[in-house]
Amino acid sequence: MMRNIALMQSRVGALGATLRPHVKTSKCIEVGRLQRDAGALGITVSTLKEAEAFFAAGFDDITYAVGIAPQRLDRVLALRRAGCRLTILVDSRESARAVVDKGRSEAHAFDVMIEVDTDGHRSGVRPDDDLLIAIGEILQQGGAILAGVLTHAGSSYGLSTPEALQAMAEQERAGCVRAATRLRAAGLPCPVVSVGSTPTALSAEKLDGVTEVRAGVYVFFDLVMANVGVCTPQDVALSVLATVIGHQADKGWAITDAGWMAMSRDRGTQAQQRDYGYGAVCDVAGTLLDDLIVSGANQEHGIVARRDGTADPDIVRRVPVGTRLRILPNHACATATQFDAYHVLDADGTTQVWRRFHGW
Template sequence: MTLDSQETPAAIVDVRKMEKNIAAMQERMNALGVKFRPHVKTSKCVEVAQAQIAAGARGITVSTLKEAESFFAAGIVDILYAVSIVPSKLPRVMALRKRGCDLKIVVDNASAALAIVEFCKTAGESLEVWIEVDTDGHRSGLKPEEDALLEIGRILHAGAIKVGGVLTHAGSSYELNTPAALAALAEQERAGCVRAAQRLRAAGIPCESVSVGSTPTALAARSLEGVTEVRAGVYAFFDLVMHNVGVCAIDDIALSVLTTVIGHQEDKSWVIVDAGWMAMSRDRGTSKQSRDFGYGLPCTLDGTPLDGYLMIGANQEHGILAPADAGHAPDHGDLKARFPIGSRLRILPNHACATGAQFPEYHALQATGELAVWSRLHGW
């Protein structure tokens, strides 16, 4: 199959761009002297994870236990499940551990910590637990100076549970767009997580790993003193949100949606395509950024952005391409001649994770122009 013959809509991964992105991040982590543990929730794809490990990554981060089970079945052993655990999921965690998976779990509250201790006591087994730290008020975790950090550490340690480390995610980095602001947040992320580890160690609680990361802060950090590993995910594909943040060029975006022109509304300068929100997702992450890309940036089949056009609207199976400036349509001649029925385009996504999630598989574009099928994991 090629781009000309593949049924649409389809999720296309440009393998050359993906491998370039993977290599650049790994080289940066090597230069900063830290282990790199990529987050596979972006791709949920074994072939992508294998490319990351081949480049030098050590271990992976997952967001679901199904990911952990699937990637372990594919031969990846060192796995961090970076979502705060609930007691009902502990049997699945233990089953993976007993099969040889070096699975680490995460807590950010005393209730979960007590449940882990009780579960392990009953099972006569143990788990490795990391404590989540909040360094930017983005979502989950404990502030580095909170009393609860030491309370959780003591509950686990006293219950013979290994406190393997602390981790944080500076998700608010997605809201920034200058090198100085990103560098400052990267330092805040580093310092806060290191401080949490220091407090645990001072209290007599071993804490070997200090794990930080988001794609923007990983690429902006100037020093990672005290950090043992970095996590990032979307960097492998990048997307329009990351472009607006300022950490990638349009040409770095490796994921696109292949689509076919199915109609026109000439009086509105609209081009109708067969990729709606079921293909692109409803993610409008660029709407609050400096440049709004609508539902995505249309490109020619070779990946060249279409000057002056955006995907301005999306119904379930219909996408609407139109001039970005509704009052000033680009003068490209006859709309039907430029975008004939049956012609193909590619749409760059706002959020690679969300767009990828719409598809059961990727079509990996090789240097030869041929497409290979890579399965994508679904579910929890």
């Protein structure tokens, strides 16, 4: 994890932008502090619970990178009045008006960014859509602080070659800078130009015009990211410690106590070049047992079997009942949330327990 944190910080810094890590992956104060110590400026959150927890721990520059629901403005206001510079996000006239109306009735100027859609995968306004300017004007004329533009090229998760990733990073950069340029040309402020996803952040060749990069899953990495090509399985810093509880010897199965409740139901590698089932199998020291995956899962049962579908005739001797295995996850964000704490393995062999939070 320390290596992953240093890697992203140095890559983003070398391209002239600041890094605002997304803490939705870890939901853990200690991890956020390490990212800050490495040079990160501010954090990104996906829920107000994350904002509240990190603000309580001294993080006061927070971007809530999910379009604001009007019903949440009271919680946003409470954080801001307590001293948190919490920036919110809109991508429609309706949301912008709701923010402006709330600001007027509370005599408060919210910091607001406009979400830009640079790859069609989810939310946001297209850079060349006149809606962009209309939203900017509603916010500006309504007394909000127009803080900038924000985009997330989430479709980068579906790519797997350096060329495609570089092209997507450039598409994300150029689209977001184009939106900022149009807002400025319309006489509107746009101080922050925020882009990012782990794959594009690690693939960008330039970030001209971008002020900050957001990325989350890099802190742990996972098998989806290994398939995308921005890490190797050996870089994955999160694993589930499982125990063998039985076998079906004739099928070549070992049964463990790490089912989908532990690994999550995320099957993100299913459509990728290498399908790891519900996870890749390592020995307790973290060395990959490269022929094995978690081929199936029930709530509290994982089936460990060969990835190629053949039966290992030696499975009972190889991993007897009671054997501890480490399972690497498809998707770190989804697996981590199944647990209330991390058992942190230090280089000197000691361990610590770091709490993480859950829910909204």
